[in-house]
Amino acid sequence: MAGPGGDMQWCFSQVKGAIDDDVAEADIISTVEFNHTGELLATGDKGGRVVIFQQEIENKNLPQFRSEYNVYSTFQSHEPEFDYLKSLEIEEKINKIRWLPQKNAAQFLLSTNDKTIKLWKISERDKRPEGYNLKEEDGRYKDPNSITSLRVPVLIPMDLMVEASPRRVFANAHTYHINSISVNSDEETYLSADDLRINLWNLEITDRSFNIVDIKPANMEELTEVITAAEFHPHQCNTFVYSSSKGTIRLCDMRASALCDKQSKLFEEPEDPSNRSFFSEIISSISDVKFSHNGRYMMTRDYLSVKIWDLNMENRPVETYQVHEYLRSKLCSLYENDCIFDKFECCWNGNDSVVMTGSYNNFFRMFDRGQRRDVTLEASRENSKPMQVLKPRKVCAGGKRKKDEISVDSLDFNKKILHTAWHPQDNIIAVATTNNLYIFQDKVN
């Protein structure tokens, strides 16, 4: 990792996905997640597929090494379903993937669509048995009369085969659309959150789950707020947070009561009256919440900014970073073309010193908390030569546009980066455009 005085220089490493501009809807990437060691990188798409990439490191002993992620496993996680009672389709789009910490040779991940969570086991097979007594090599059964001697089958090496098998299916627990899943630090339970409820599951038990948060009003006409994201604390297995469409975050302690409707802490920043508009509530809606790795802070993403909260201070965030403030005067247009409802995610780097989030025009932003610096980079095919250093981009909000700047009205709002992920230890990032996955690496890794 670059030292505190070092400047990170991001270089293009790889891009995955189709090249042509005509995007097949099923190929739209809907989630990106590194596993706990960073060796595996999983993506989910709108077609219900999961693709896992594995890191292959060349010359790790050298100070400057290049790592490459290659396809490790691809499988169909969810299929489209039809809810007969409501006469509605249930999308197979993968909303979230979360890895379980590795306990044995196999890898496990949870993947979810709007209604059903599945636990997948990904295992390697590099040996196969040979020398069965009753079967030929091609599987045909031998005539028992032809067998004159017995032998013990032996395991012989074979080409590596990666198999994904569904081990658990957690279904029928959510009336509304699942937006989050989070594995507990106890490695036995996990939570799943939809618009109005949060359920607690045991990874072994699929026919039962505990409802721990329920914000559904008795009269649905009184509904004014929904749950937008939820996450367990990285170390305290009794603590979790959930964010709302009104810009609030509630921290709950499961030891306090079985139903955590009453929060332990409520994090909310008072609204700036000078910024009040018809869109104030919509842009305050939190689209993502992530604890820092050290568990002392949490980060929230709303439409225009990223906020860092100290868990001990509820009345305001300790840091606020503007992602694309130049859009504030364009909110009406963004409301019209529905972009104002886009849900951007955010992520921390391994040591919680830098945070990253996406924006439009295939731009993504990084904020260095310690050095109080930020940078805008672009994921594009034009900047895709191997180890090409990414040039910082600048958006001209108004007035005279300088050379190399791009004006707000030229931004492409169809090219949005909603999902980004940071390797848990190294400066390697995965950035998803609509249907491509870009992998960038810090030059001095």
Added chain:
Amino acid sequence: MLGRGVKRKWSCLEELEAETLPAAAEKERNGEEGGGDDDGFLVGPSKSDMNHLQQRQLVLGLCMEKLQSYQAGMELSLRRSVLLINTLRQIQEDMQSEGAGTSETLLNHTDSCLLREDMQVTCPGCAEEDGDSLSPPLSPEFPSQEANSLPDQQKSLPAAAINTFSDAVSAMGYLSDLTLDDIFDDIDTSMYETSELPSAWSAGSLWPISVSLWTDEDVKMRPPSHPSAGTLQSCLMDLNELDHIMEILVKS
């Protein structure tokens, strides 16, 4: 489809329709504000170009449009619906705080305003109230064409919009499944023998309420204002009929 009687002028959408520039031709512009393309590029006047009332009207129109449009077969996003309805409520409060409470009063108020020769958008009566929510008077250079069309909007908006608010809020109270309503409208119910069913169909939007809430076991908590609840319950119990109906729905 817009809310009833809401005309759109100065709308972002109108500029969008007027512009026919190719999308990918020019990636970089020469620092000029305004203008735009279809297909992902920002268009329309910025917030400062539109006064408060114009923007409110535009947002109201868009809000109604978004609430009323849906993709058949796909479930509405609850978050989106909630945010849209909250915006609608905010606009309603804004309008109510500006004038008096009732639509009739608002209508008269606006009428009297517009009779004034200086064509001020806000009359002194309105200006006396909380200034934050009011727009500044129109500048004298404001073209007369726009000024003439404004009265139309101002007159029709309050009456139509206030009424549609309550409609929208109750209709969109997450209880009606628009998709199901739409399908049921087309179905010829004469082939079903039971006398109970036709009344269920005629209840229209009440059917999906029961259907969508049954997994919550919230059926008993429905507001008492729905008279044919009892009939619906017995219909729900008739699983054979349900299977038959679903077959037809799936095939259609």
